[in-house]
Amino acid sequence: MMNRQFKKLIFILLLPYAGTVFAIPDNLHFHGILVEEPCTIKPGDESVRLDFGNVPDKNLYAYGRTVSEAFTINLSECDTSIGKSVNVTFFGTSNLVLPGYLALQNNSSATGFAIGIEDIDGTFLPVNTQSNKLSLQNGTTALKFKAYLKGEPDAISNREIKRGPFNAIATFKLDYE
Numbered sequence: 001m002m003n004r005q006f007k008k009l010i011f012i013l014l015l016p017y018a019g020t021v022f023a024i025p026d027n028l029h030f031h032g033i034l035v036e037e038p039c040t041i042k043p044g045d046e047s048v049r050l051d052f053g054n055v056p057d058k059n060l061y062a063y064g065r066t067v068s069e070a071f072t073i074n075l076s077e078c079d080t081s082i083g084k085s086v087n088v089t090f091f092g093t094s095n096l097v098l099p100g101y102l103a104l105q106n107n108s109s110a111t112g113f114a115i116g117i118e119d120i121d122g123t124f125l126p127v128n129t130q131s132n133k134l135s136l137q138n139g140t141t142a143l144k145f146k147a148y149l150k151g152e153p154d155a156i157s158n159r160e161i162k163r164g165p166f167n168a169i170a171t172f173k174l175d176y177e
Contacts, residue, residue, distance in 0.1 A: 038083030038136055038176050039075035048073060048172075050147055057161050060113055060151035068118065068146035073172060075141040083176035085133040088143060090117055092127045092170035097152040100126030102168045109164025112155030117170075120144040127170060133177065 050071045059066050073088070095103040101114035117125045125131050125145070134143055155161045 036082055038080065039078040039086070039141060039174075041174075042074035042076040042140070045072075045074045052147075052149065055149060057163055060149060060161055061156055061159065064151050064156060065116065066149040068122070068148040070120075070144060070146050072145070073143040073174075075136070075143065075174075076139070078136050078138055078141050080136055080138050083136060085135055085177045086141075086143070087133055087175045087177070088125075088131045088145075089129065089173045089175070090125065090127050090170045091173060092168065094127050095152070097154070098150055100124070100129070101150055102127050102170055104166045104168050108166035108168075110162055110166040112161035113149050113151045115168050116148050116150045118146050118148070120146065122146070130175065136176075 048071055050069055052066070052069060055066055075086075090102070093103040095101040095114035098114045098116075101116050103114055104110065117127065119125055119131065123132075135141075151161060
């Protein structure tokens, strides 16, 4: 009985040191950057999808472009004491025939056109180029843009626009002032 109590006592005395045997020093690191930005992107709006739907190629042949489709980047929690305006840049691969227009992805079946982006007033915004300043509002701010399909001149004149599914990808960046 005495032997058993002695073992319990030794176990209790050594218990606090047992965890250090299995610990690996310096194995949890935290990092980040604390920033001050006037707005946040509204949750759920981090990714914007614009579906052109079925577009008749006759519109490209007749007008050189399609009607614009609107899209919005919604900002929330805007504080104009931190920043009063924002510039938006849409980064993506520029079409070789139509510089400044967003090129279609290689896996697109359709060819002979590119995607143009414009501000709400219809001013062309070339990809990889910063927009003009857009005013921020306290609370929520809706950054409104439009996109359209633009036919490549030779594809239009030679009637070589190829039909089929298409997609393109751009990344937007917000620069606050």
